[in-house]
Amino acid sequence: MLASISVVAAHCVHLWVEGFCAHREFLSLSFFSAVFDQLTRFTVPLFFFLSGFGLTLQFRDKPLRLWEYYRYRLAKILVPFLIWSLFTAFRHQEFILGMPWAADTGAAARSLLRFLLLDGFDYQYYFVIVIFQFYLVYPLLYKLGRSRLFMGLFLMLHLALMSPVETYLQLADLQLPNIHPNLLLFHWLYCFAGIYAAWNKDFLIGLLGRWGGRKITAFWSGTLVLMIGEFLGNIWNEKGLSDTDHFNRWSVLLYCLASLLLFMKYKSILSARVYESQAGRFLFSHVAPFTFFVYLAHTHVLRMVDYLLWEVTFFDYVNRILLVIAGSYLLAWATQWLLEDFPLLRFCLGLPKRPMVEWSRVPGAKLFRIREASTGREGAAAREAEGIPGRPGLSGQAALSRRLSSDHSAS
Secondary structure, three states: OHHHHHHHHHHHOHHHHHHHHHHOOOOOHHHHHHHHHHHOOOHHHHHHHHHHHHHHHHHOOOOOOHHHHHHHHHHHHHHHHHHHHHHHHHHHHHHHHOOOOOOOHHHHHHHHHHHHHHHOOOHHHHHHHHHHHHHHHHHHHHHHHHOHHHHHHHHHHHHHOOEOHHHHHHHOOOOOOOOOOOOHHHOHHHHHHHHHHHHOOOOOHHHHHHOOHHHHHHHHHHHHHHHHHHHHHHHHOOOOHHHHOOOOEHHHHHHHHHHHHHHHHOHHHHHHHHHOOHHHHHHHHHOHHHHHHHHHHHHHHHHHHHHHOOOOOHHHHHHHHHHHHHHHHHHHHHHHHHOOOOHHHHHHHOOOOOOOOOHHHOOOHHHHOOOOOOOHHHHHHHHHHOOOOOOOOOOHHHHHHHHHHHHHHHO
């Protein structure tokens, strides 16, 4: 959830990051945006790590049936990806219609498939493309996670393809092979690290036992400074943003490791102060389940905010982040409410499988006079246990319709 919100926030400030790369104005708003952007570099590797970790925990102690696995996993990510790509396709209509469909239909179809399934119709879709590849190969390779040898081999391969290797190769008039950045090869290590951690329960435990909280915090701070310093140095040496602001860097790998250690060290404190709090329960029940939908949809909200807030002042900077995050989750909640009785449509859009939101607790719900929660019988039982009356199985739409009908009768 934190990683998802950080990704959305990083996309909101990318305009200022591009400005810093172009003008190199230090101690400016664009400079601090670039620093914040680097601070969020742990997010995408964390997603990959958790994907490998979660899948392996699920299949570690029971047989993996290939047909059931592929039928559910691939559809779960591919269907929402294609639907949202369709929503985004209108922005590329000139390019798509300009393909030689009449002269060379096969070449045009191949170009479209490459654009859709490898390049992505929107810049954040690369994550879904990589995860889809990971789901494809996972059943064939997940048992390798038991071995420390394969962890070491994949680490060495990953380091060989990461920056600053290309700089050293240029000194010898060599270069890395031209490989598409959205291929799993560049992200496999993070996925496999999650698989390895699920198979080996003592993953990093020894290091956590030897290092205290201050030492781990100092290590995290040092890797952050190193990563930001590398980024600023590359920008100062006039490297392009696409060659500097990415995840395939040794410094990012160290920063991700330090971030994971920091989280594991203070996990108990977070559990006591955040997870068990009322705000924490709200976040995990009303925010976290919509992570996938928000990731797919937030750029549409971002472009709407860009249209409304077209200036680049500090006021717009703050509002841009707040409005996009809030707007994305409001869109998720509204769509969930509208489609509560249509589980197939929710599945196609990447929404949670079950309608789990208690609408009376959602900020702004009272404006629509929604008094009933929409969690079915389970939600009704939970409310009754807390002394909150409610009708089991009453959806949000039904609650609103009944409320409006009663108001009309009363008038």
